[in-house]
Amino acid sequence: xxxxxxxxxxxxxxxxxxxxxxxxxxxxxxxxxxxxxTLGQGPEFLTYFQNEAQLEKSRLLSDRxxxxxxxxxxxxxxxxxxxxxxxAMYLCASSLLSGDEQFFGPGTRLTVL
Amino acid sequence: xxxxxxxxxxxxxxxxxxxxVKCTYSVxxxxxxxxxxxxxxxGLQFLLKYITGDNLVKGSYGFEAEFNKSQTSFxxxxxxxxxxxxxxxxxxxxxxxxxxxxxxxxxGKGTKLSVIP
Numbered sequence: 001x002x003x004x005x006x007x008x009x010x011x012x013x014x015x016x017x018x019x020x021x022x023x024x025x026x027x028x029x030x031x032x033x034x035x036x037x038t039l040g041q042g043p044e045f046l047t048y049f050q051n052e053a054q055l056e057k058s059r060l061l062s063d064r065x066x067x068x069x070x071x072x073x074x075x076x077x078x079x080x081x082x083x084x085x086x087x088a089m090y091l092c093a094s095s096l097l098s099g100d101e102q103f104f105g106p107g108t109r110l111t112v113l
Numbered sequence: 114x115x116x117x118x119x120x121x122x123x124x125x126x127x128x129x130x131x132x133x134v135k136c137t138y139s140v141x142x143x144x145x146x147x148x149x150x151x152x153x154x155x156g157l158q159f160l161l162k163y164i165t166g167d168n169l170v171k172g173s174y175g176f177e178a179e180f181n182k183s184q185t186s187f188x189x190x191x192x193x194x195x196x197x198x199x200x201x202x203x204x205x206x207x208x209x210x211x212x213x214x215x216x217x218x219x220x221g222k223g224t225k226l227s228v229i230p
């Protein structure tokens with residue numbers, strides 16, 4: 001399968017702990033996006049990268065959130081000092097520079113106890 | 114700021130009947146419009162898009178959508194529903210060349226489609 005992959009698929013953590021998620025985009029895709037989806041809502045944009053450059057960040061991305069894409073390939077999203085409100089599905093997507101549609105991974109479901 | 118509205122939380126349709134899932138949008142500028150489908154425990158799957166040109170666009174699995182600029186709508190349609198079409202459908206918009214935010218998708222809340230055998 002050459003689609004977008006995310007790891008882990010599920011993460012349960014205690015409030016105050018740090019968590020890190022990984023996303024591997026489709027190999028030739030230059031753009032990579034992170035979204036967050038809570039129950040009963042559509043995905044909400046968090047941030048996006050073009051190659052290794054982080055070009056846009058949503059106001060939803062508080063100081064406790066940080067994302068990287070060090071070599072323009074995979075990306076990580078870290079949440080420090082997790083809160084119960086961080087419980088959500090975190091979705092990664094990728095696209096070609098010349099493409100309009102974004103291709104989504106299966107997501108990482110985070111539960112903060 | 115751009116926004117998307119899906120006025121129906123749930124749509125029920127009998128198998129074999131035509132289906133419509135509604136979407137309206139609000140943007141400044143010319144929108145790019147998308148439909149995605151989400152099955153349980155799976156990621157969003159791209160169905161179709163409108164960028165420019167013919168207002169009726171065709172996509173995967175027999176779905177189509179009609180762009181109506183005057184009504185700012187982009188309703189998803191299928192002539193004959195299948196039980197396997199039952200899923201969560203999301204409409205999304207992007208406004209290119211709008212500076213900050215031009216690559217992000219703004220999604221509606223989703224519409225749950227149930228096709229009854």
